[in-house]
Amino acid sequence: MTLKPTHDLHVTSQFGPRAASYVTSAVHASGEDLTEIAVLAEQRKPQRALDLGCGGGHVSFHVAPFAGEVTAYDLSAGMLSAVKAEAVKRRLNNIITRRGSVERIDSDDARYDFVASRYSAHHWHNIAAGLSEARRVLTPNGIAIFADAVAPEVPLLDTHLQAIELLRDSSHVRDYAPSEWVEFLKAAGFKPGAPKLRRIRMEFASWVTRMATPEVNIKAIRALQSTMPRDVADYFELEADGSFTIDAMTIEAAP
Ligand SMILES: C[S@@+](CC[C@H](N)C(=O)[O-])C[C@H]1O[C@@H](n2cnc3c(N)ncnc32)[C@H](O)[C@@H]1O
Numbered sequence: 001m002t003l004k005p006t007h008d009l010h011v012t013s014q015f016g017p018r019a020a021s022y023v024t025s026a027v028h029a030s031g032e033d034l035t036e037i038a039v040l041a042e043q044r045k046p047q048r049a050l051d052l053g054c055g056g057g058h059v060s061f062h063v064a065p066f067a068g069e070v071t072a073y074d075l076s077a078g079m080l081s082a083v084k085a086e087a088v089k090r091r092l093n094n095i096i097t098r099r100g101s102v103e104r105i106d107s108d109d110a111r112y113d114f115v116a117s118r119y120s121a122h123h124w125h126n127i128a129a130g131l132s133e134a135r136r137v138l139t140p141n142g143i144a145i146f147a148d149a150v151a152p153e154v155p156l157l158d159t160h161l162q163a164i165e166l167l168r169d170s171s172h173v174r175d176y177a178p179s180e181w182v183e184f185l186k187a188a189g190f191k192p193g194a195p196k197l198r199r200i201r202m203e204f205a206s207w208v209t210r211m212a213t214p215e216v217n218i219k220a221i222r223a224l225q226s227t228m229p230r231d232v233a234d235y236f237e238l239e240a241d242g243s244f245t246i247d248a249m250t251i252e253a254a255p
Contacts, residue, residue, distance in 0.1 A: 007125040007171070008075055008101060014171040014211065015055070016078030021210050022056030023082050028119065029058055032198055033147035033250045037116050038062040040145055040252065046114030052102045052134060053120020057083035057095070063116065064092040071112070072097045073105070102130035105137055113142035121148050122165075122175050131188035138255050144190065147250040150197070151175040152235065160232050161246065164224055167217045168208055178249050190253035197249050204242035 005013070015022070022028055037059055041049065047068040051059040054072035060083060064070045072083045072095055080097040087095040100106045102117070103126050115134050124130045134144055149165075151158040151174070158177065165172040176184070178195040185192040208218050222242055225233070237245040 007173075011123055011171045012076045012078075014169060015074075015076040018210060018212065019056065019076065019078040019082035022079065023086050025056065025206075025210055027200070027202070027206075028056055031200070033118060033248065034058055034062050036196070036250050037118065037145055037147065038066070040143065041066040041114060041116075044114055044143055046112070046142070048112045049114035049116065050105075050107075050112040050134075050137065052105075052115065052117035052130070053123065054083055054097075055079055055120065057086055059116050059118050060095050061086070061090060061092060063114065064095050067094065067114065070095045073100060073102070075099065075101055102133060104129075105133040107137045109136050110139045110142075112137050113139045115142065115144040116146070118147040119149065121146060123171055123173055125173060127173075127176065127184055128187060131184050131190070135189045135255060140255055142255060144253045144255075145250065146181070146185075146253065148181075148248065149175045149200075150181070150195075150247045150249040151177045152247060153177045153179060156229075157232060157235050160224070160228060160236070164221045167221045167224070168213045169211045175246075178251075181249065181251055185251070185253045190255065193252040193254075195249045195251045197247055199245050200248050201237075201245045202243060204239075204244070207243075 041063040045066055049063045049067040049070045051072050054060050054074045057072050060070045060072040074080055084097055102124055115138050121127055151161050182192050
């Protein structure tokens with residue numbers, strides 16, 4: 001039997017070739033969560049900010065105008081090259097890039113006074129380790145903010161969401177429910193605030209194109225959608241073309 005690559009290698013092979021589309025993706029380049037992160041950065045004016053799982057760099061680009069320095073951190077070298085090039089275009093010369101895993105951040109303790117992560121934690125192979133690392137590198141007077149897609153607290157809805165997420169992107173691990181986020185953050189040593197929830201619409205064609213979802217998986221997602229119980233389809237506001245709406249959350253966490 002041929003051994004498959006580890007999850008982290010799988011993440012880099014999923015994201016690396018698609019870096020450019022994450023820089024331009026409308027879902028990633030804008031959103032209330034990005035505004036919230038920018039507002040918090042403006043209030044805090046951090047000396048050193050860390051963007052965990054930076055992807056196309058949108059958090060870094062929004063924090064950089066208010067920070068001394070921003071480290072855009074990701075497993076994928078392809079993503080980091082795209083962030084570097086875009087930072088030059090935007091004349092944001094205080095963004096540096098660093099490659100690594102959130103589960104083992106290459107940093108001294110208490111180095112960053114602002115830690116942010118957006119739309120990344122649902123790919124981490126070990127969220128408990130990632131959050132505990134985020135807590136370790138945060139200064140005692142710093143602040144962390146996390147934004148991600150979240151699962152409904154109802155198992156029926158949760159199962160349908162994770163199933164289509166995994167079919168769309170085989171590096172998907174789990175959209176955690178808000179209550180799970182709160183528990184993970186507490187276990188990592190954070191004092192989490194109240195989760196702020198919102199809804200975001202996923203336009204089907206661009207959602208699968210961005211991840212180059214194989215045709216066979218697209219068909220499987222459409223098949224699952226066609227047999228979704230009405231209460232599930234209603235919850236996700238399922239549309240005729242497969243577009244749907246999910247929950248997303250922002251949560252601040254103090255050390
Ligand atoms: C959807 S993209 C992030 C989007 C970006 N943060 C934004 O706001 O537009 C997810 C990113 O998380 C990164 N990632 C996933 N697991 C990781 C891990 N364990 N350590 C570091 N980066 C990781 C991936 O390489 C990918 O670039």
